Amino acid sequence: MTAPRSIQVVAGVITDPRGRILLTRRKEDSELAGLWEFPGGKIEPGESPEQALRRELLEEVGLEVEVGTPVIRVPQLYPSKRLTLDVRHVTVRSGHARGCEGQALTWVAPEKLRQYSMPHADLPVVAALTQPAEYAITPDIDAPFDEIAIERWVVRALALCAVPGRRVQLRSPQAPRDRFALAIERLLERLGSQQVQLLVNRDTELAAQFGLGLHWCAVQLHQATERPSISSQQPLAVSCHHLADLERAQSLQCDFAVLSPVLATQTHPTATPLGWDGFAGLREHVSLPLYALGGLQPDDLVTARYHGAQGIAGIRGFAGEWD
Numbered sequence: 001m002t003a004p005r006s007i008q009v010v011a012g013v014i015t016d017p018r019g020r021i022l023l024t025r026r027k028e029d030s031e032l033a034g035l036w037e038f039p040g041g042k043i044e045p046g047e048s049p050e051q052a053l054r055r056e057l058l059e060e061v062g063l064e065v066e067v068g069t070p071v072i073r074v075p076q077l078y079p080s081k082r083l084t085l086d087v088r089h090v091t092v093r094s095g096h097a098r099g100c101e102g103q104a105l106t107w108v109a110p111e112k113l114r115q116y117s118m119p120h121a122d123l124p125v126v127a128a129l130t131q132p133a134e135y136a137i138t139p140d141i142d143a144p145f146d147e148i149a150i151e152r153w154v155v156r157a158l159a160l161c162a163v164p165g166r167r168v169q170l171r172s173p174q175a176p177r178d179r180f181a182l183a184i185e186r187l188l189e190r191l192g193s194q195q196v197q198l199l200v201n202r203d204t205e206l207a208a209q210f211g212l213g214l215h216w217c218a219v220q221l222h223q224a225t226e227r228p229s230i231s232s233q234q235p236l237a238v239s240c241h242h243l244a245d246l247e248r249a250q251s252l253q254c255d256f257a258v259l260s261p262v263l264a265t266q267t268h269p270t271a272t273p274l275g276w277d278g279f280a281g282l283r284e285h286v287s288l289p290l291y292a293l294g295g296l297q298p299d300d301l302v303t304a305r306y307h308g309a310q311g312i313a314g315i316r317g318f319a320g321e322w323d
């Protein structure tokens, strides 16, 4: 079998004064015809990504732009090629967007991007633009799981929830179920109307009881035949370690996955780390949003995004708020 050809593509996120993002539609005679995409194109030999993006946006949509910060770089395997989609924020210097090659274009509010049919590589881009970049995981409730331990856990969880732009997984595998339930109840009372997306580790009934999201372990993922009965408004996430986990998570329409361990970690000392290249090598097979986990700190986000993760997850790396 011959290796698929590799192409490097660069695309821009162009935002209008109302915060809407420009999408263009792939023409009928092209591969992936009719799908909506971020304007851009292939990097020509000898060009830097920035030069290529400036050229493409002038040719395609008639805009002179300044290329800004990276959004995400997505490795994606298509049937006929191996693509790397490097997406940057751009600022328009002059011009009005028009389809210079006869292609349709539209301005879309970020929360509506998911309603548009896009190539697989674009789904992690949409996630990076619209979903939290951090997924913090609570530590265990300390033994003996008494009132003092529950109060300490609630205070720690509140500190994790107080950082804007996060999802938080409520996890305490050591605690008896009734003590974990009590701790969640206390946390929800104290959170009041504070907006934070919460997921319960493994326990479908508790997730349903409290109206929260659910985070499966890989074993639960492989045992399940369908999406569990939690609120359809709440996310379903899963811990993945291998390609088979990721493919199953995608086929069961999990909302996102956590892929680990990326680096060596104290919590799983015997597991072989994937390394960032290993992470990207698995990411190219699926298009669901992925958080990287294992030995990471919040300031690893730029590296994570460069390897196709839409965010980073962690227990210890996020503990600075209370330790």
Ligand SMILES: Nc1nc2c([nH]c(=O)n2[C@H]2C[C@H](O)[C@@H](COP(=O)(O)OP(=O)(O)OP(=O)(O)O)O2)c(=O)[nH]1
Binding pocket: 007, 009, 010, 011, 030, 031, 032, 036, 037, 038, 039, 040, 041, 042, 081, 083, 085, 119, 120, 121, 122
């Ligand atoms: N510009 C752009 N291309 C994208 C996006 N998502 C995505 O998968 N692609 C793919 C589609 C194409 O295979 C490739 C862009 O190449 P292109 O637009 O310059 O030209 P093309 O259709 O002739 O590509 P190809 O068949 O030669 O691979 O990247 C995106 O958001 N923007």
